[in-house]
Amino acid sequence: MPTPGPERTGALNGLVVERVETFVVELPTIRSFEIAGGTVATVGQPSRRVLVKVTAGGVVGWGEATPTPSWTYETTESIVTTIDRYLAPAVLGAPAWNLDAITATFDRVINRGFTIGAPIAKSAIDIALHDLAGRAIGVPLGVLWGQRRVGRIPLGWIISAKTPEAVADSVTEGHALGYTAFKVKIGLAEIDQDLAFVEAVRRAAPKAAIWVDANQAYQVDQALQVARRLAELDVAAFEQPLPANQIAGLQRLRDHSPVPVALDESLRHPSDLATFVRLNAVDVAIAKVQRSGGLTLSRRMCALAEDSGVRLMGSGLTDSDLGFAASLHLFSAFGIDTPVDLNGRQFIESAYVGGHTVEVRDGEAAVPTGPGLGVDVDEAAVRALAVDVLRADPPVRIPPKSGR
Structure with a gap:
């Protein structure tokens, strides 16, 4: 272009x-x-x-x-x-x-x-x-920024279920739609039951990329117990195990966890990431547009992670297609080509869209190429x-x- x-x-x-x-x-x-x-x-x-x-x-x-x-x-x-x-x-x-x-x-x-x-x-x-x-x-945002590294981004299918049987059914549904990676929400039950959910995903998808998200549900001793079992299940990352402001606890967890620790709620502003980098308390930074106040600060945070040698993963907030597209442009700019949690299409319909929007096929999203976000809004x-x-x-x- x-x-x-x-x-x-x-x-x-x-x-x-x-x-x-x-x-x-x-x-x-x-x-x-x-x-x-x-x-x-x-x-x-x-x-x-x-x-x-x-x-x-x-x-x-x-x-x-x-x-x-x-x-x-x-x-x-x-x-x-x-x-x-x-x-x-x-x-x-x-x-x-x-x-x-x-x-x-x-x-x-x-x-x-x-x-x-x-x-x-x-x-x-x-x-x-x-x-x-x-x-x-x-022009699309990638051209506006002069930064676009990938054109398609794999998505993760979200597993949020209350029984191992429901977990297996959800994996089957995701597979049928072409998804080959799964993010498991844990912290919804007792630890043994949380781990049973992850085990059920691994049984149903023995070769899939899996990562888990606790959304701040644990304390350090609990998180270490969970992390050791997650390592046996070949889980790629343990996202936000502890409350966002437990910096010392996250530092201790990162020192002892056999699974890479990813931070989401802890990283509101680029300066938060700078603190965790200085303390050697983060393996993976989650890029999330709305959490960080928009694309301007998100780009700053992603650049800091990249320059600091911190791996980037991508996530969203069950966005409809406008937020979905914004995240895709950000992730494309920084070459995030591992599966991301942009789950809006799984849970809601963007009934306001008219004309062009994000194309999702076989568990992958195409980064829009139309002007701006590349999503046409029907104002009526x-x-x-x-x-x-x-x-x-x-x-x-x-x-x-x-x-x-």
Whole structure:
């Protein structure tokens, strides 16, 4: 694909953010999904996503936020109010191309504290601005960045089941759809039962790549016990075994675990990774766009991991197709060609998409080549799917006790 000419880059240079809109959409849920923190999706109940539309000079970009209270503190309502009342007003009139300055503005408006500070809300605008920039000059994000190493990325099928029999059925379903790698959610039960789930996956898929994710469920002694058994089952990585802020515990675990320790929730900001690198407490860094406040900071974190000799793996937040595409562009830029956890297609339908979107075939996703994210949004569908989550419910009247 040709490099954009000066007339196109000049057009981008003149764009300023004119409007930021949020839409809470309810998407169909295909399968139920649980993690150690609680329920992520329930079949038969809609899954809510916050879509963000940014407009600059007649060009539109779209982003996505995935509320997951069972995983982190941001709710659907808090994401909407954070964007509408704090982030959006702060970026109106800002140059749409200056993502570094906008990231700094976000940090002033909603400060980081110990963590990044409302990363999922910030991520939605950052993704939308990337989409807008690519569309303004007619190129995909890889061309915009000058960094695209792979064109297809293998996906992992997620195993989140409550019995070994259900685990085996899920593996069979994934195999039938062309998946050859499996990520097992553990920490949902007692240790023996967690290990029985992993053993059931290994029996059903004896040659598959398998990694496990505990979502902060264990303490150090428990995690070491689990890790020794995982090594016998040829598990490739042990993701986030301990609470995110247990730095000393993660350092001890990394020193003694026979399975590489991968960090996810611990890595909100690039500076978090820098700390774990200095302490020699990380084997694998998980790249996750929404967790790290968007593509701008995620690229910084991935570059730091690469320069520090830390292996990268990829993950998402059960994103619909906008977030799915953003992650694929990031992983492609850094050549992450091992199976990644981008599980949105497994659990929800992106009912707002019109025209081009991400192609998934035989357990692999093609990195989009259209402008921006490469996902066409049907705004009429977005508006039809949208709900008002901030409308106050009528007060509940409590009848007086008898005799009063």
